[in-house]
Amino acid sequence: MTSPAQPAVSPSPAPAPAPAPWWRTAAIYQIYVRSFADGNGDGVGDLRGIAERLPYLRDLGVDALWLTPWYVSPMADAGYDVADYRDIDPLFGDLAEAEALLAAAHAQGLRVLVDLVPNHCSDQHPWFREALAGGPGSAARGLFWFLPGRGPEGALPPNDWVSYFGGPAWSRITEPDGSPGPWYLHMFAPEQPDLNWEHPRVRAEFEDILRFWLDRGADGFRVDVAHGLAKKPGLPDVGPDPDVTDLPYQDVAGVHRIYRDWRRIVAGYPGERVLVGEVWLPSPAQFARYLRPDELHSAFNFDFLCAPWEPAALRRVIEETFAAHAPVGAPPTWVLSNHDTIRHVTRYGRADTSFDMGDKRLGDPSDERLGRRRARAAALLTLALPGGVYVYQGDELGLPEVADLPDEVLQDPTFVRSGGADRGRDGCRVPLPWAAEAPAFGFSPPDARAEPWLPQPAGWAALAVDAQRADPDSTLSLYRAALALRRERLRGLPETLRWVPAGPDKLCFDRVGALRCLVNLGEAPVPLPAGAEVLLASGPLAGTANGGRAVPSDTAVWLAPA
Known part of the structure; x- marks a missing residue:
């Protein structure tokens, strides 16, 4: 006895992989x-x-x-x-x-x-102000690292730690009654007491x-x-x-x-x-x-x-x-x-x-x-x-570092803590230029009542957003x-790359199926294969003797996959 014919069943399509977290x-x-x-x-x-x-x-x-x-x-x-x-x-x-x-x-x-x-936190945080005002044994002091000093009358810091901003990582307080108190830890500036994460x-x-x-x-x-x-x-x-x-x-x-x-x-x-x-x-x-x-x-x-x-x-x-x-x-x-x-x-x-x-x-x-x-x-x-x-x-x-800011405008605590030996980080924090012809390069509104908190170089007019746009x-x-090509071509790809042999002074890799990235860090131009489709280049390409194109020194290109 034969079984009745069964209707053909198409296999269910495999579920689409869940998109990667953003x-x-x-x-x-x-x-x-x-x-x-x-x-x-x-x-x-x-x-x-x-x-x-x-x-x-x-x-x-x-x-x-x-x-x-x-x-x-x-x-x-x-x-x-x-x-x-x-x-x-x-x-x-x-x-x-x-x-x-x-x-x-x-x-x-x-x-x-x-x-x-x-x-x-800040030394003006309510916890730290309470710790200072409460005197010895204050419960709030347990939220920070208060320790007695070493040496005669506790005049030396509790240990040899050095602040990331230079100088000792400890400062000594004065008790409410005017007597010398313990030391507190600050791995950065004295105005930044370290919190005690054991509490x-x-x-x-x-x-x-x-x-x-x-x-x-x-x-x-x-x-x-x-x-x-x-x-x-x-x-x-x-x-x-x-x-x-x-x-x-x-x-x-x-x-x-x-x-x-x-x-x-x-x-x-x-x-x-x-x-x-x-x-x-x-x-x-x-x-x-x-x-x-x-x-x-x-x-x-x-x-x-x-x-x-x-x-x-x-x-x-x-x-x-x-x-x-x-x-x-x-x-x-x-x-x-x-x-x-x-x-x-x-x-x-x-x-x-x-x-x-x-x-x-x-x-x-x-x-x-x-x-x-x-x-x-x-x-x-x-x-x-x-x-x-x-x-x-x-x-x-393409903004550069502003390395010649006058001493009197510098605000980074590393400048003060190092005695001026470290110019600090203000040179990368200069306000952005938005409009080449506007006051303050458009960083502030036209009727601004104050200059930008750090001065902008005059040469930044050519780098302003409106000039570059x-x-x-x-x-x-x-x-x-x-960024547009990255979103269009690379999102959803595996988090892998495949290196492509290109010589010791170049970097070349594929995001398989999406693009090839070639960076020329050498002196000589790198010829591109005939017919290569350039999606984007960081600078002008050079010509070759046979009428082709080449990637100059210190230039990167994105190529369509072959």
Whole structure:
């Protein structure tokens, strides 16, 4: 007996893969709030200025914004000394404006990351003021690191730690009765006392701060000094010959519990909220631990930022970045500049193109034309790489470092703490030029009552947004074209690349099926194959003897896949 014929059944189509979370491939634009755009005419950038420029950021083609601290602050360190984490400093606006800005950015299709500063607060924070006023035994002192001094009458600091800004990491207080008191820890300026993350009240406070901004629509947080919150028990001396991978004030194991707790909080909110770490550490293995699946979502790739403009060094950093991220499944990130570093147009124009935070070498001569040509090529390199990318405001304009600011206008505490030996970071924080012919280059409104908080070089007229917008060969036009192509061709691809042999002074790789990126770091032009389709080039191509095209030195091209 035969079975009746069964109707043919077509196999169900395989479900489409879920799109990758937005943050794995995002282009994120860093806004240094006080230098982006001044909306009220006081010479300082503010939330109103940002809101007015949201269409510019949308049209630039970025996916998200990272705003430097906007909180109430005495501004001893440009807002990284926070007195109130739940309110906006009047210099920038108010809480209602912040909430409106978050909503307006979302309406433009832009997400917003808030800068969180958990390692330290301001010496004007209510907790620290309470700690000083309460006298010996004050409960508030347990929220910080107050310790008795060493030596006769406690006249020496409790240990040998040195501030990141120079000088001792300890300051001694005077008790309410006028007697000498204990010392408190500040790994940055004395106005920035370190919080004691062993105290449960500190942990609870910051978990509440996270929820406060998440409830108002923040899409995540950039975590300042993410490696520094925990300290070794007993706060031991560093010693004369420290192991840089085992310092007592950074990368202490207890910090990871904090981020596991925070990850659970952000995971409880809709919309893929994220945590991005500022993690400066000496080894890839240390760095990768912060990116485990239950900790931070991503972290800044400072090794790439510090790398010299040399093919072997760049390739090594790229490969080491993938090797460090792969075991924890985290996406790499790529960044060329930020508000703490020398603008890469200037760095790439020097004989030594590497960067070291401890030795900025602002006095080194720099060829700006060469630096800008290399910076344009570096832009195409970074925007072609798998993962996320950060654009510091002004990168898209090709702005150089302003290395000749007068002493009297410098505000960075590193300048004062170093006795002027370190010129500080103000040279990369000069207000943006928006309009070539306008007062203050359009940074402030025409009726502004004050000059920009840092002076802008006269030569920046040619770099203003309106001047570059009209020029198809400008750096701004290059960034807009590259970001559009990146979104069109690279989004959704695997986070991998395939190296293509091209010789020792070139970098060449495929994003398979999407584009080939070729960067010529050598002296001789690199001929392109006949018929190669150039999608985008960082500079003019050269001709060859047989009528073909070639990629000149310090130039990058994106080619359509063969």
